[in-house]
Amino acid sequence: MIRLAEIKDVVEVWRDFESRASSACDLIALALEEDDTSLEESLFADLEAISEELKDREFQLTLSGEYDTRNAILAIHAGAGGTESQDWAQMLMRMYLRWTERRRYKSEILDMSPGDEAGVKSAVISVEGKHAYGYLKAEGGTHRLVRLSPFDSAHMRHTSFALVEVLPEAEERVDVTINPDDLRIDVYRASGHGGQAVQKNSTAVRITHLPSGVVVTCQNERSQFQNKEFAMKVLRARLMELEMKRRAEEQARLKGEHVSAEWGSQIRSYVLHPYKMVKDHRTSYETSDPAQSWTATWTH
Known part of the structure; x- marks a missing residue:
């Protein structure tokens, strides 16, 4: 539907x-x-x-990836450079927030760690809107800024780095559907210490989920029905845990290789001195108008 x-x-x-x-x-x-x-x-x-x-x-129409239509989670981390990089991280945060306003997306700062003197050490933003992840996913990577430092009394030129991570928003619930044909249910007599049978009737239950190999047992209850009911609860919890781990691994794959917010790993450079230029190192596209980036036309 x-x-x-x-x-x-x-x-x-x-x-x-x-x-x-x-x-x-x-x-x-x-x-x-x-x-x-x-x-x-x-x-x-x-x-x-x-x-x-x-x-x-x-x-x-080009945003046809599996997660492109989803909401996005945007994380910004200041890199090497102390206050300079923390201020740069805040500049990027404001740029993306302005971009969400222009697209009429709903954005919310979920977490923010203030910088030592200015800016932010890190910030996490949720972006809600159709194709939010599709538009933002290319922003993931290290962003480099070159400018005359407003924090240096000698007004020397400084280079700052910040790392941007973009993730698709996960579904609120991880629903586990269990096909009865995927289960093997064994019943046996409950055993006590030393393996001795403590009941004459077969009330203990062992359930094996064949696709995953997960096995759960329950023998604490007096009836087979109760043991089966509790075993199914445990099985659902185990399968949910596996699904959450799978999703976490998938998110790690989407984030890509871990990169440091430092020289040589940047995806885009913003130069404000001695000349003005913004260059995307992946596409070699560049502009002499930094204001174009502040209005976030890089994300279309």
Whole structure:
């Protein structure tokens, strides 16, 4: 049902584009026919808005990863450089918060450790909105800043580093579905110390989950039914634990190799002195307008 709702939303969006573009074309034809220039300004504004939204939607079509439609968790860590890097980490945090505002995403600072003199040592932000992870995942990595230090009385040039991590938000609950065909249930007589049978009837229960190999037993209750019920509770808990571990390993894979927030590992450099330039080292794209980054057009 969720997938159907997503498809319906996409279809409605493209139908809206088609309708708006058709209406604009009709108005243009009418204006040309009647030689009316009064609508020129509003028509250009409408067409520009449609064009920008269309670019955004076309970009969303490339966000086809398994987790791209999910909310995101953004973590920022100051690297080597003390107060300089802590201030840089806060600058990045503000940049991403402004980006979420522009996209009308909901953002919340979940945790923040203030810097020693200024800035932040680390910050964790939740970003809620469609394709939030898809848009932000490329921001993961080390970000480098070169500038004249506002904290240095000699106004020397300093290089600062900060590490950004981006994760897709995990589901609130980890539901475990157990197929009865995947279970082997054995019953036997409960045993006491030394392995001696303490009951004549077979009330103890051993449940084996065949796909995972998890085995649980219960023999403390007086009836087979009760032992089976408690064994199933334990089995569900064990399988949930396995699923949580699997998800943790998957998140570690998504985070990629551990990188240090230091020289040589940066994905993007922001230079404010002696010249102005922002360069993405993965794509070699660069701009001489740092303000472009502060409005976060790097994340489209």
